[in-house]
Amino acid sequence: xxxxxxxxxxxxxxxxxxxxxxxxxxxxxxxxxxxxxxxxxxxxxxxxxxxxxxxxxxxxxxxxxxxxxxxxxxxxxxxxxxxxxxxxxxxxxxxxxxxxxxxxxxxxxxxxxxxxxxxxxxxxxxxxxxxxxxxxxxxxxxxxxxxxxxxxxxxxxxxxxxxxxxxxxxxxxxxxxxxxxxxxxxxxxxxxxxxxxxxxxxxxxxxxxxxxxxxxxxxxxxxxxxxxxxxxxxxxxxxxxxxxxxxxxxxxxxxxxxxxxxxxxxxxxxxxxxxxxxxxxxxxxxxxxxxxxxxxxxxxxxxxxxxxxxxxxxxxxxxxxxxxxxxxxxxxxxxxxxxxxxxxxxxxxxxxxxxxxxxxxxxxxxxxxxxxxxxxxxxxxxxxxxxxxxxxxxxxxxxxxxxxxxxxxxxxxxxxxxxxxxxxxxxxxxxxxxxxxxxxxxxxxxxxxxxxxxxxxxxxxxxxxxxxxxxxxxxxxxxxxxxxxxxxxxxxxxxxxxxxxxxxxxxxxxxxxxxxxxxxxxxxxxxxxxxxxxxxxxxxxxxxxxxxxxxxxxxxxxxxxxxxxxxxxxxxxxxxxxxxxxxxxxxxxxxxxxxxxxxxxxxxxxxxxxxxxxxxxxxxxxxxxxxxxxxxxxxxxxxxxxxxxxxxxxxxxxxxxxxxxxxxxxxxxxxxxxx
Numbered sequence: 001x002x003x004x005x006x007x008x009x010x011x012x013x014x015x016x017x018x019x020x021x022x023x024x025x026x027x028x029x030x031x032x033x034x035x036x037x038x039x040x041x042x043x044x045x046x047x048x049x050x051x052x053x054x055x056x057x058x059x060x061x062x063x064x065x066x067x068x069x070x071x072x073x074x075x076x077x078x079x080x081x082x083x084x085x086x087x088x089x090x091x092x093x094x095x096x097x098x099x100x101x102x103x104x105x106x107x108x109x110x111x112x113x114x115x116x117x118x119x120x121x122x123x124x125x126x127x128x129x130x131x132x133x134x135x136x137x138x139x140x141x142x143x144x145x146x147x148x149x150x151x152x153x154x155x156x157x158x159x160x161x162x163x164x165x166x167x168x169x170x171x172x173x174x175x176x177x178x179x180x181x182x183x184x185x186x187x188x189x190x191x192x193x194x195x196x197x198x199x200x201x202x203x204x205x206x207x208x209x210x211x212x213x214x215x216x217x218x219x220x221x222x223x224x225x226x227x228x229x230x231x232x233x234x235x236x237x238x239x240x241x242x243x244x245x246x247x248x249x250x251x252x253x254x255x256x257x258x259x260x261x262x263x264x265x266x267x268x269x270x271x272x273x274x275x276x277x278x279x280x281x282x283x284x285x286x287x288x289x290x291x292x293x294x295x296x297x298x299x300x301x302x303x304x305x306x307x308x309x310x311x312x313x314x315x316x317x318x319x320x321x322x323x324x325x326x327x328x329x330x331x332x333x334x335x336x337x338x339x340x341x342x343x344x345x346x347x348x349x350x351x352x353x354x355x356x357x358x359x360x361x362x363x364x365x366x367x368x369x370x371x372x373x374x375x376x377x378x379x380x381x382x383x384x385x386x387x388x389x390x391x392x393x394x395x396x397x398x399x400x401x402x403x404x405x406x407x408x409x410x411x412x413x414x415x416x417x418x419x420x421x422x423x424x425x426x427x428x429x430x431x432x433x434x435x436x437x438x439x440x441x442x443x444x445x446x447x448x449x450x451x452x453x454x455x456x457x458x459x460x461x462x463x464x465x466x467x468x469x470x471x472x473x474x475x476x477x478x479x480x481x482x483x484x485x486x487x488x489x490x491x492x493x494x495x496x497x498x499x500x501x502x503x504x505x506x507x508x509x510x511x512x513x514x515x516x517x518x519x520x521x522x523x524x525x526x527x528x529x530x531x532x533x534x535x536x537x538x539x540x541x542x543x544x545x546x547x548x549x550x551x552x553x554x555x556x557x558x559x560x561x562x563x564x565x566x567x568x569x570x571x572x573x574x575x576x577x578x579x580x581x582x583x584x585x586x587x588x589x590x591x592x593x594x595x596x597x598x599x600x601x602x603x604x605x606x607x608x609x610x611x612x613x614x615x616x617x618x619x620x621x622x623x624x625x626x627x628x629x630x631x632x633x634x635x636x637x638x639x640x641x642x643x644x645x646x647x648x649x650x651x652x653x654x655x656x657x658x659x660x661x662x663x664x665x666x667x668x669x670x671x672x673x674x675x
Contacts, residue, residue, distance in 0.1 A: 021071075022063055024129060029058040029094075032121035036114045051110075057101055062094045062122070069093070071126075087127045095119035155181040158219040159211055159244075161235065163187040163202045167223035170249055171198055183215040205238060212242060222248040240552045281518045282596060286315055288525035289387045289429045296321035296385045298370050298418060299392030301329025304433055306336075307517040308389050313337055315521075319362040321383055323376070325369045325392070334365045371409050373417030380425040388422055389520070390415060391433040393449065400445040404631060408623045411448035416455050416616065422468045423459070431524035432456055434474040434532075440641030447635040447642045453532060454638060455616075458609040460530030471527030473520045474602070475511060475535035485543060489550050497559070497568035499547045502575050507540040523599050530606070534591070536598040544570065605640055612638070 033055060037045035047055060069090040099115050156179060160167045163185040171182040185202040187193070192202045203211055211217060220239055224232065232248075239246055289295070295312055299305040300322035306329075312320055320337070324330035341361060364383060368375040370392045379385070393411050394400050400407040415432065422430045434453055437446030456470040485508075492499045516535065523533040551558055551568045559566030592601045607615070615638050622630035636642045 022066075025062060025066060025071075025126060026059040028122060028125040028129070029062040030055050032125055033058050033114075033118050035121045036117035037111075039117055040111045040113050054102065058098060061097050061101065065094050065097065066090050066126075084127055084131075087130065088123060091119060091123045091126055094122065155179060156218045157181050157183045157215045158221050159184050159186055159208065159215075159217050160200075160221050160223050161186045161239075162223035163189070163192055163197055164223070166225050166249060168197055170221065170223045171200060180219065180221070183217065184211050186211070186220075208239075208242060212244060217244060219245045219247060222246065225249050236549075240549060243552075243557060245554055282522055285522035285525040285596070286311075286518065289431075290315040290317050290521070292316070292318050293386040293428075294319045294321070294384055295387045295389070296323055296380070296383075297389045297391060298323045298376075299390075300324045301326055301333045302391055303513060304517065304520075305389075305391035306333045307513045308391060308520065309333060309337055310340070311514070311517045311521060312389075313341060313361055313363075317361060319364060319383060321364045321366055321379065321385065323366045323368060323370070323379065323392070325367075327367060330365050330367055334363055337363055369410075370414035370418045373421055376418050377421035377424055380421050380427060385422075385425065385427050387429045387431075387524075388418065388427055389431050389433065389524070390418055392418075393433070393452075395435065395445060397437070397443050397445050400448075401443055404444045404628055405623050405626060407444055407448050408619065408631065411445070412451045412455070412616075412619065415452035419456060419459055419468070419470065423466055427468050429524060429527075430456070430468050430470045431520065431527075432470070432472040433520060434472045436474060436476040438474060438639075440643075441639060442643055444635070444644075447639045450639045450642070451619075451635065453604070454607050454612060457530045457532070457604065457606045458612045461606065462609060469527060469529045471524050471529075472532045473523045473535065474532060475516055475519070476508060485546070486550075489547055493551060493554050493556070493568060498571040499551065499568055500571050500573050501544050501547055502573050504544050504572060506543045506575070508543060510541060511535065519596075519598055522596060526594055526596070526599065532602045532604050533594075534600045534602050536600065607638060 034045055037047075069086060071087065071090055095115065095118060098118065102110065102115070158174070158180045160171055160182055164187075167185060167187075171185075174180045174182055182200055185192075185197060185200055186205055186208055187202050188205065190204070193204050195202050208220075220242070222232065222235065224235070227235075236246060290312055295317045297305050297308050297312070297320070300309055301324040305324075309320060309322065322330060322333055322337075324333070341363070366379050368379065370376060370390070380388075392414060394403075394407045419430060421427075432452060435446065435449050437443065438450035438453060439446070441447045441450060453472050453474075456472055459466060459468075460470045489499055519535050523535070526533065547570055548558060551570075554568075556567035557563055557565075559569040591603070594601055615634055619631065619634045622628075622634060632644050636644070
């Protein structure tokens with residue numbers, strides 16, 4: 001019966017609910033005044049004569065004040081404790097106005113203490129009724145949210161890590177959701193242990209195992225949106241031994257900007273696993289080559305190129321030229337940037353900006369290949385390009401190994417023709433996005449990128465006749481880029497495995513795409529001409545450790561010989577063609593620091609332009625003839641430390657055969673001796 005009444009009340013139109021509340025407050029106003037008289041006189045009060053007018057005046061005064069204060073606009077089942085302050089203000093104002101009316105009424109012999117008692121009674125009745133209704137209706141709403149009046153047993157029991165403001169808000173928001181039921185808090189502050197917040201007990205991390213077992217917890221939710229990545233990484237490591245799925249609350253900036261709500265939980269950001277906090281950028285370096293200039297990004301639709309474009313439009317260029325080979329990628333990045341500019345234009349207008357607005361930035365999509373020197377030169381000339389960020393390249397190591405000719409045309413001759421176009425059209429700054437795989441490469445991709453560096457270094461030697469300042473920026477893997485292991489691992493875990501790792505020993509450097517892009521822009525502004533900058537990638541990470549952590553944080557167990565009943569198996573596929581166990585960022589040890597903590601300057605061997613020009617002519621002919629043996633010879637002659645994968649495989653095969661031979665000889669001797 002009670003459940004039917006609550007369901008009936010929730011289903012009522014808003015106007016009828018307001019009418020019921022107003023009717024209740026009319027009754028409360030008269031009852032509170034009667035109770036005040038009764039309490040003061042010590043007996044049940046019966047109005048006499050003109051005193052009846054006071055009971056008629058009480059609701060007439062109270063209801064308009066409550067309407068003005070917004071008491072009938074609040075949704076009762078969502079009302080919070082802070083609403084009590086509004087109720088106190090409304091009832092206090094009512095009591096004061098009623099006191100004035102009582103004083104002016106001329107009714108004699110009324111006790112003065114009736115006025116404070118009337119205020120107190122009204123506060124208890126109005127406030128108490130609201131919070132009782134919140135509990136009564138809120139309980140029903142939670143059951144309905146769990147599934148049309150059914151008990152919400154389908155909800156997952158979760159523990160919230162962090163009992164601060166963010167954690168309390170998250171627990172409150174999840175209480176009205178359909179998926180999670182908070183059962184406890186975990187916090188590092190010993191002063192909070194054994195305390196309760198909103199009925200949920202706060203435990204130390206050491207008690208998490210007990211809480212998980214007792215409440216059958218499936219997920220742990222991190223409610224620390226303002227914590228540093230290093231701190232989050234530390235906490236995530238502490239949670240790894242527990243068989244729970246770890247999720248995190250969105251950042252405070254995203255919540256404040258309305259991009260996301262408190263209860264929209266996210267998978268643990270892979271950057272939190274790395275524990276690497278980005279260094280704040282040097283604004284003067286960010287602005288140097290971009291503000292008020294015409295900027296072109298080649299490969300604008302790629303993972304690095306697109307992030308460069310996002311960063312560049314924040315820095316107010318005059319124009320941004322999106323140079324891209326893929327029609328779809330070009331369409332996608334232009335559409336995204338137009339949307340971002342539209343949002344910034346709207347916020348600028350709201351702020352009353354009178355200077356150049358984001359909407360004044362011209363986005364110019366250009367469909368073309370960097371291998372087409374004429375197309376690149378015409379683009380630079382037509383739009384008077386001042387800065388080029390050259391991100392166009394074939395970067396997928398196994399794919400390039402299978403298509404070396406196209407990699408030569410794109411990575412080597414595409415860079416050459418874009419650089420020559422920059423020189424002819426007077427481009428001020430040219431920044432090449434290079435890679436750590438250019439150092440002692442074992443693959444064609446790395447060798448072609450190092451050859452591209454050599455081209456820019458050689459062109460920089462002739463600085464007197466060359467108006468363009470060439471700079472190269474070399475860094476390792478970026479999270480979320482095309483070919484990155486992180487999205488691959490997520491997909492494999494979602495499918496139930498196996499997670500594929502090439503080799504148990506393989507390590508890689510990682511950096512986020514936004515951080516890498518910001519550092520590229522800053523390094524480009526630091527170059528004097530022919531500089532090779534190296535980004536500090538932090539500590540390298542074993543890929544198998546990354547895979548294990550992602551499996552654990554998904555609430556799953558690794559399936560192996562020790563745990564045959566586990567969920568996800570890790571399989572080793574062996575190194576792919578051209579792949580190394582580890583990457584380097586420097587060829588030699590001749591490295592100097594710069595003013596930026598994350599950017600170093602490398603001194604590399606340079607091949608003079610006359611000599612390199614001859615190599616380029618030979619390389620072009622060999623590529624046109626599909627003579628890839630000759631191509632490898634030319635790359636090996638130009639690129640220091642280049643050892644093609646086929647030669648490595650030959651050496652390893654010979655070593656394996658030698659070991660087998662020695663093993664066979666040893667067995668033969670043992671058989672002969674034991675006769």
